[in-house]
Amino acid sequence: MAGLATAFGSGAMTNSIAEIAGAETILVIGSNTTEAHPIVGLQVKKAVKKHGAKLIVADPRPIDLTRLADIWLPLKPGTNVALLNGMMKVIIEEGLEDQRFIAERTEGYEEFKKVIDALDLEETAQITGVSVSLIREAARMYAQAEKASILYAMGITQHSSGTGHVLSTANLAMLTGNVGKESAGVNPLRGQSNVQGACDMGCLPNVLPGYQKVSDAGVLSKFENKWNVPLSNKPGLTVTEMFHGALTGEVKGLYVMGENPMLSDPDLNKVKKALESLEFLVVQDIFLTETAKMADVVLPAVSFAEKEGTVTNTERRVQKMNKALESTGEGKEDWKIIKDLAGAMGYAMHYPAAENIFRELSGLTPIYNGITYERIDPHGIQWPCPSVHHPGTKYLHHRRFSKGLGKFSPVEYTPPAEIVDDEYPFILTTGRILFHFHTGSMSRRVFSLNEISPEGFLEMSAKDADYLGIESNEEVVVKSRRGKLKVKALVKKNFLAGTVFLPFHFHESPANILTNTALDPVAKIPELKVCAVKIEKIKK
Amino acid sequence: MDGKKIVLSINGKEITCGLNKTILDVVRENGIQIPTLCDCKNLAPFGACRLCLVEIEGIPKLITACSTIAVKGMKIRTESERIDKSRRFIVELLLSDHPFDCMFCEQAGTCPLQDLAYEYGMKNIRFPGEKRATITDDTNPFIERDNSKCILCGRCVRVCDEIQGVGAIGFIDRGFQTRIGTPFDRNLDCEFCGQCVASCPVGALTAKPSKQKGRIWQTRSVKTICPYCGCGCNLTLHVRDNKIISVTSDPDTLNEGYLCSKGRFGCDYVHHPDRLQYPLIKKDGQFIRSSWEQALTLVAMKFKEIKEQHGNDSLAGLSSAKCTNEENYLFQKFIRAVLGTNNVDHCARL
Structure with a gap:
């Protein structure tokens, strides 16, 4: 949100859900739309199936939308900025930028261009794991559309450099004049x-x-x-700073209304210690959640x-x-x-x-x-x-950005806070699944949803599973520098080797016991999408 | 725009309409009713049920209004003895292979086939022949399929393919054997969005969690917004005896009446026995039931005490992205105006 506000003057979705179906090219980056925002997903499907729109999906996982995609960019987690910068390099090299839009509606272009000019696409390919030719193809597909729309979610923001990731999506849209008109824009999905x-x-x-x-x-x-x-x-203080403050004694009393940080926040062991350190905790909720259990007073x-x-x-x-x-x-x-x-x-x-x-x-x-x-x-x-008398606003930044001129920001790729090493050789990324919601306090209490999806799982590539001698449905131990959990492995054929995925809905295998609290310095978003883990077979 | 209009006649009355519209659209725009079973908003015309047959001057056969584009000068009749006879015959044929069990059927009261049978007074069917067996798929917790009630309108197959893009079900076999099913008759394994249930005109596809919970005329409906993700889908909650028994959505909404498995089937948590019933105060590690007055007095006292001893900024609040605007506004007002600190946040970042 901080990123889009810097670039455009407002952090919200620039377009409406229904406008997605009218886009010529859709770039879905860091959003498993059909599972986390199913009804927005229907609009993407409508655009592609009914109106012949082109679809580019940038995601480390072979998410459902990759089936419909013209191009799938299977990038390594945390490398969105490198990928987007690479695409912009191609756009500028090939003269596909919208010079008039840049001149009339934006500022900061020269400064931004310096970063792009200094890039080497081969290096981009190395960082992202996506070939130069695919990056080129995607860049052309996006830039040549009259109306291109970017959809993103937590796969863009939950990084220690998340603001940079967001700014890069804004840069790409402004570079090609794809913002401020119907069906073209930058759309963070809430x-x-x-x-x-x-x-x-x-x-x-x-x-x-x-x-x-x-x-x-x-x-x-x-x-x-x-x-x-x-x-x-x-x-x-922001959420994560509040917990830090509780640990240092700066924060003594906390009032929580309808939130469950004991499952949703990074590094749960730390969250638990923080809540225990408080002098007084009040939780207001409809269920006795993991967080409510720790409260001094619970208000129904x-x-x-x-x-x-x-x-x-x-x-x-x-x-x-x-x-x-x-x-x-x-x-x-x-x-x-x-x-x-x-x-x-x-x-x-x-x-x-x-x-x-x-x-x-x-x-x-x-x-x-x-x-x-x-x-x-x-x-x-x-x-x-x-x-x-105002009818409301369908899409933002028409003729003029909320802040006047749109602002290009020079963003250089920075690697995630925690990178893999010999001890923790896998990148763990986390997210939601279709049948559950957030910490599961609601959806896990729906009989049908919980019956169809009763437990967590660890998605991993067949290659890694073979190497470790792990079979699908076998229970394994996942460890990070902060914690460990037991979960069943779900071996997937076209999954990116070296990356694993855990949904965070399940208290029995709480993904966030593993995740990192490293924060984006501007937006203060924790890096929930990348941390280093190891996977151990359970000895019989 | 005048150039893009055409003139035609319906039941002898001259009518002006836009280009590229089906006869069915034009007829309905002009307030004339034609019965249909396979027609469904947002889905391509299918022409399966044959109920929308109309007469067009100069064409010997009856024509399906749903799949024929209206053109200039067309002289259309939507009512005649021949049309009436044909529609009655179609309904009779459908009923000849349909269980007469409206008294047990979940769809009773919202079933257009039931309405047609009633309207035509069709008690005695002249074709007593073979009926399809009841083949039900009962393996998932969301959707029950009973093929004996299926009228093969294909709405479920089409919504699953055209809208949901999943294609979990299709037509199997031909002729009298035709039925809707999954590939190789495996158990249904899909996104369980329930779009098929919502589009089924009869009782062939029903929502399992709503089974025997109440009929449409026994419920009260309340429009609200889905409590799950940020799409903001419009829900209609059907309530009986203070319980939500089923959830539907209007086509005239931002979600066009489509929902996901959570929106359609996920409201039951509201009635879960784990719901907190009264305030709790922890004493010696155990929660003790308390009154509102006791609980609020204790919280107020503790907050004041901390504020006085350690300053306003030693207090903080986490608001909720599941609560309303009014509640979020009031929460931050409480933190800022009463506790005196800007330490307020919520899980937007998580």
């Missing part, structure tokens, strides 16, 4: 029902609702007046079906959630719990219903200014929507 909304609402340590900086005195006084209380202008919330409110999807569409069920226990809507707790601490909040909160937040959030409960029925409205 992984949870309201992750876009949680960002929009300022659940981030450096910004208030609507991405208004806490360090901006004008912004701060606006909120101080509305909330009737002095506010801090010092940016706060209610599920999505028992509450009313709005959520914002990956295409910036604010939609209405409606209450379908009455709560059967003493659980309450999360907003009511927060309201009551604020009251108990001497800060009165007066909201008879969720809609009253929405009126307050839309008034304070310029991109939500024109959104009301009446207007979002039945199809939602896509922000930015600055006034009640």
Whole structure:
């Protein structure tokens, strides 16, 4: 998000989901779209099958979309920047860049070009494991399309140099003028029902609702007046920094609402120690999650079906959630719990219903200014929507970037924080699978989903399995410098040798016990997609 | 755009319409009903059920409206004795090989074949011959297939291929033996998106988790948004006795009515016995049931104590990407305005 905001002025998906079907070329990089975002996946399929779009898939794994792809670039995990830079080298060499777009709509091109000019494609091939001819072919396919769309997800961001990976996708789009028009753009796919909304609402340590900086005195006084209380202008800690702070004693009390860092965050042993070090932990959830078990106080919330409110999807569409069920226990809507707790601490909040909160937040959030409960029925409205007469925004940066000129950034490839060696010779990458979601606290409690997919697995290549004498379905031990787990091996024929994959949904084989907390210095995203592991056969 | 319009007549009435539309589209645009079974939004015309037959002046045979493009000057009739006779005959043939078990069928109430049989008053079928055997696939936890109810409209096969791009099922054999099945009649092994179940007009494909939980007229439907990934698919929850018994989606939404296995089958967790029922306070390593007042008083006291002893920045909060905008807004407001720190984040990075 920080990357796209630097380049374009907004960190959200530039286009709408339905526009994907209208793209001539689609580059899917670091996204297993059909499993993690199945309905976006349908649009990719529609583009290819119905409209004859070209599809380039850059992924270390032979994900489902590679079946439909014109080109599959099986790059080594963590080498997106090298690959994208290589593609841009070809585009500039062959004169396929959009000079007019670069001249009229962007800045920083010369600085950026220096990095590209200095590249050697042979070296790129060596780093990425993708041949020069494939990189060339992909570059031409992308650059020659009138409308090219990039889709990416955590395969781009969850790296210790993730901001650089994101900036590279933005560079590629600007280089070819593929942003600011229908069906062409850069589209980060958001992984949870309201992750876009949680960002929009300022659940981030450096910004208030609507991405208004806490360090901006004008912004701060606006909120101080509305909330009737002095506010801090010092940016706060990110998730991973909070856990670090708990270990150093800087953070003493933590309030967790509907999150399960004990499975979702990197280096679980460290997370556990951090939570144990806290003086006081409150967890508000609908289940006694791995994290809730460690709490001093657990507050029961209610599920999505028992509450009313709005959520914002990956295409910036604010939609209405409606209450379908009455709560059967003493659980309450999360907003009511927060309201009551604020009251108990001497800060009165007066909201008879969720809609009253929405009126307050839309008034304070310029991109939500024109959104009301009446207007979002039945199809939602896509922000930015600055006034009640504004229809919402289908795609961003038309004629002008949110920040004025689009900014090219020189990005050089840096290897992942942890690279393989003799002791830990495999690269582990992690992700989601179709039948489960995040830490599984919901999907693992659905009988049918859990029956079809009851346990974790380690995907590995037939070549590596042969070498280690491991057969499919055999239980193995996976170890990293931080932890170990037992899991069944799933041997795959066209899997990249030297790379293995674990889904992170399963508490029985928690992938994140192995992963690395190395952080991207700007976005503070941990490197969940690359760490070094070894695989051991269990002796009988 | 006038140049791209054509004039034709339907039931003697002159009508103007756009180019390259099927007769069925034009007829429906003009508010005229024609029964169909194999027609399905977003799928290519198939012409399998033959119910949409119409008369076109100058063409001796009846023509399928779904697979014929309307052209200039066409004189179309959607109702006549001949058409009515033909439609009744088709429905009768379908029923001659269909179990009369609407009282047990999950689809009762939303079944267009049931509606047609009712409308035509078709109690006595003149063709008592052989009926297809009930072949069911019962090996997966999501979808039940009963081929004896299948009318071979092909909607399931086509949605699986054209929309989902999976092609898990197809037509097997020919003639009376024709049935829908998997390659080599293996157990269904697919993405279990349930698009086939949603597109089946009759009770041949049904959602197993919803079995015997309630009929359409016994449920209340509530529109909401899927709680899983960030696509924001629109769900319609069908509720009976405060329980979600099935999930569907409207075609007129950003997800065009399509869902994945989680959206369609994954809402049951809401009723799981593990749901937290009351606040808990940990004492000597054990959780003890508490009242809201006790729990909130304790939390408020501890937060205040930490704030006073170690400063505002010794407190932090993690918000939730599964909660609403209103809740996220209020959470950060609480952390910033009440606890007095900007230490607020959520799992966007994870």
